Amino acid sequence: MRTLSMALALLFLLSPAAWAGSLTPVVAAAMDTLGSPRTSFSDNERVVLQQKVRNVASSPNRIHFRFVLLGPSGSQVFEHTGNSVPGSIGDSASTVSGIPVKSFFAGSGNYTFQGSATMGGETVQQAPVVFNVSSSYIILTYPPNGTINLPENPPTFxxxxxxxxxxxxxxxxSISFTNTAFTFTADQILGNSYQYNGTQGLTAKTQYFWKVEGLDAGGLVVAKSDPPYVFTLGAVTQSRDVAVTALEVLEVDAGGLGQEQSVKFKIVVSNQGSTNEANIPLRFSLGGLPAPGTPVTMAPISSQEARPYEFTAPFPSDQKDSLAVACVELFDDNxxxxxxxxxxxxxxxADDRSGPIDPNCRITSCEQIWSAIKDALRGYGDKCGADLGDYECDGFEGQISCQDLADLVEGIRRGDVNCAMSGPPRPLPTPVYQPPQMALPGMAPPPPAAPVVQAEDDREWSGLALPRGNPTDKSVVQDEKDFKKLWKRLSEEEAPDVDFDKRMVLAIVTGKEDRADRIEIESINSGLQGLTVYYRLVSHDRQGAERVAARSKTPYLLKVVPKSGMDVVFERLGEAPKEEEPSQGLTPAQKLIDEQRKPRTQEQPKKGK
Structure with missing residues (x-):
């Protein structure tokens, strides 16, 4: 008996150290009522929570279990305590069965099961178990129930x-969804919307019923909409909507010495309408100047198709900031x-970024210097108003530093350096002599000789026309359409041909305020700032009613000049001294009438002495 007491005392003295740290978690699970682990439930089901621990040292203390559920927001929505088992060696499990999901349901989302076990002051935590809970009822939102003439086809649910x-x-x-002429099912939808893409088109004015079911990972139905919704489609309307959806810079060529800078752009055009489109012009400009190759006529583009285009445009050297504009020329619904x-x-x-130029660099080649200057002038729009291909470097002796040449080229681009071209003008074509045409007796007169066409660079037309407005109209005609429109206003004859690829027409048409008999262009000067046209109005010396009658019409002048990208400014000079009306070429009767029209001074009768 004494020996037994000593053994019991030894057991109580050693037991705390013996069972300390002997409890470890094994597994926790969320299961259905059949005992199968699940990762998803609906709010009309029941859930079973279970956890298991392992004890390696026997203890007189019991193992107490705690069950906690956290909702989608992280807050605690369920707790259960009170389950316990003896502290025996081995695995021990505890289960809470048949928990209605509705008893802790706090909205659809993920729930977390946290299990723990405590023995003799020692607590161990199970690994968290996450499962999803969904509502058993799905609310249909679009199309609304009973919608008539739904404009979308195909519709989005x-x-x-x-x-x-x-x-x-x-x-x-059919509302029964069985034994119908048309039924469509899509069962792999991950989100909460779906656009119909069935092979069979939907018909306007037909009633359609639809419903949605929620599935878990195993394909079981855990939620559904009830009752089904109904709608009818309206007639499909065709829409036209072609948009420039992107305009971005792909790369920039900074250019080197004597080279122009350029920018490469990417343009994306999208057909957002319901009709296919074709032959739509696409225009692109940089700094107000059309890019080379524009406009382009787009190839046919289908509905909902997007197509990229690329353009490279020179950067206007006289602009620090430029606006790039891409447009499709189509009047559509948007x-x-x-x-x-x-x-x-x-x-x-590029040469500005490369650092300082070598001060010892020298250029002795006349052709190299002229090439750099010519490229700078060409990049600036041929501001000297001449065809630079007709000129070559000649008579250069010595050398110029690379830095001086760079400064000169940059000055030309900025407009700080003026230039002037000298030399004989291009010779005009020599007129062909046409002998007088004579008809012999008894023979028909020969056809009139073909008129000698004046050189196109110097052609001009002038005359009188009815005034159309008060101020004098001064303009530059750049294309055939505008030229024919202007010509029809001034003359009943057929408009002459002008090569507008190489030429343009300076037009001056006086108005009611500027009465004159003719217009003269004194000179056309060119410089880095553009072309300046100096002109004056010339009037004949008439008086009284004759002056009013003669000026029922006003003069105009059209002059062909080489095409230029420069700005054109018209400057009016003071009027020339009035001239007497010329009478050359008049018949004797016309001369007599003209003489009688001239005002005369009546002599006073002499008084007798």
Whole structure:
């Protein structure tokens, strides 16, 4: 008996150290009522929570279990304590069965099961178990129930998310969804919306019924919409909507010495309408100047198709900031998206970024110097107003530093350096002599000789026409369409041909305020700032009613000049002294009438003495 007491005392002295740290977690699970682990439930089901621990040292203390559930927001929505087992060696488990999901349901989403066990002051935590709970009822939101003449075809269906893993949509022309002429099912929908893409088109004025079911990861139905919704489609209307959806810079060529800078752009045109389109012009400009190759006529583009285009445009050397504009020329149902713009800043030149120029660098080649200057002038729009291909370097002796040449070229680009071209003008074609045409007796007169055509560079037309407005109209005609329109206003004859690829027409048409008999162009001067046209009005010396009658019409002058990209300014000079009306070429009767029209001074009768 004494020996037994000593043994019991030894057991109580050693037991705390013996069972300390002997408890370890094994597993925790969320299961259905059949005992199968699940990762998703609906709010009309029951859930079973279970956890298991392992004890390696026997203890007189019991193992107490705690069950906690956290909702989608992280707050505690369920707790259960009171389950316990003896502290025996081995695995021990505890289960809470048949918990209604509705008793802790706090909305669709993920729930977390946290299990723990305590023995003799020692607590161990199970690994968290996450499972999804979805609402058993799905709310259909679009199209609304009973919608008539739904404008969308194909329609897009939308519903409230129930928390299911995926959804199944069923569309039919019968409320029973069975034994119908049309039924469509899509069962791999991950979100809460779906646009119909069935091979069979939907018909206007037909009733369609639709419903949605929520599925778990195993394909079981955990939620559904009830009752089904119904709608009818309206007639499909064709829409036209071609948009420039993107305009971006791909790369910038900063250019080197004597080279122009350029920018490469990418343009994306999208057909957002329901009709296919073709032969639509696409225009692109940089700094107000059309890019080379524009406009382009777009190839046919299908509905909902997007197509990229690329353009490379020279950067206007007289602009620091330039606006790039891309437009499709189409008056469609949404003209606000026909154009897109982007503002860009001219980058530093490549030679500016490369650091200081070697002060010992020298250029002795006349051709190299002229090439750099010619490229600078060409990049600036041929501001000297001449064909630079007709000129070559001659008579250069010595050398110029690379820095001086760079400064000269940059000065030309900025407009700080003036230039002037000298030399004989291009010779005009020599008129062909036409002998007088004579008809012999008894023979028909020969056809009139072909008129000698004046050189196109120097052609001009003048005359009188009815005034169309008060101020004098001064303009530059750049194309054949505008020229024929202007010519029809001034003359009843057929408009002459002008090569507007190489030429343009300076037009001066006086108005009611500027009465004169003819217009003379004194000179046309060119410089880095543009072309300046100096002209004056010339009037004949007439008086009284004759003056009024003679000026019922006003003069005009049209002059052909080489085409130029420069700005044109018209400057009016003071009027020339009045001239007497010329009478050369008049018949004797016309001369007599003209003489009688001249005002005369009546002599006073002499008084007798």
């Amino acid at each position: 939308q519903w409230s998310s129930s928390g299911a893993s995926r959804y199944r949509l069923t569309l039919s022309d 003209p606000t998206n026909n154009c897109k713009t982007v503002q860009i800043t001219r980058p530093p030149r």
